Amino acid sequence: MNDESTGKPGCVTRRGFLQSALAVAATSNTVAAAAGADIPAGPSAEPAAPAVPVRLSVNGQSHSLVLEPRVTLLDALRESLGLMGTKKGCDRGQCGACTVLANGRRINSCLSLAVMHEGDDIVTVEGLAYHGELTPLQAAFIEHDAFQCGYCTPGQLCSATALLAEVHAGDASAVSPDVRKAAPAWSDDEIRERMSGNLCRCGAYPNIVAAVRSVALKPA
Template identity: 80%
Template structure:
């Protein structure tokens, strides 16, 4: 038997052994995926009093309910939107004592005694707020999903500037801002995302109201 015949037999033997192992079921079984751990029991509901848009509400809520879910599911205030549900998009922005917060990251029980304002509370006696009117005038929205959060954030923005608070792009943090620049508005609105890309019109709407109030 020459070398070529030996090599052929060696290859043939290897293939025959491999096929035999497969046929005999010697392939290791795939491990089953682990089952998820069962969810813990719900905590009992507790009384929570919330002041929203000037009205008092007495609720019974599980302590882990977010402010966003309390507003939407318990009070029916559907203007506050649930976007990312992790504090990244700003669609759930509301005002708490005049400060803007992401309601998806805050528990409802944390806000007893606070004055909460949602987009439904920005209008006064049926008349749109200046910012709401400016958003319409400047076409500062498309699908409108982010608009409630944008409006609440812009409302707080105006109050912050009137109070003399600087931003990361303010040229001199020791002095109040003297001019409403696009960079200043964009920086202060950077926590609110618009997937439709209406940013130039949003900036224009905010600037128009700011200039009238300055």
């Protein structure tokens, strides 16, 4: 056999090796098929798990659903209950657009399975207003122009709602000077840290901080 680059006899070229390997593989499959041998099949899709009944309490209403156990809370809210306010952004728990409240605590609904929240009190952005009246936080977002495209706003509002409750309860954050004491006055650093899990691609962060601070500083 001649080398393609040197023309010397006896040298095995890469092209020749690949051609020989392909010929051997084709011959083996042909022989196996003729002999009735089973050729291993390629990878197949994982079968779906059986659906299970799930009862969710969302915005004060009980819903009986039948869901595949791997359905996320985000998909259950949007696709099964039609609550489209909760947004699907990164679907990896990084952007915060899917933030909802579960028993008063904020969670990324894209990272949580619906079956895990049976019996929990779930609140989405649709459940923040009371009888159609905006909360002070929602009104502050409008007053301070704390959103532009609005895609991240539902998650921002849910997260900020939990933030207010956390600080009023005395929960510390990563920037609290002394975790043994209640959180200090509403500094911009405190608000930014506590809202850091919610991203805004429009860059409305200064206005979001101003909106949260304006509500926090009002008398209860």
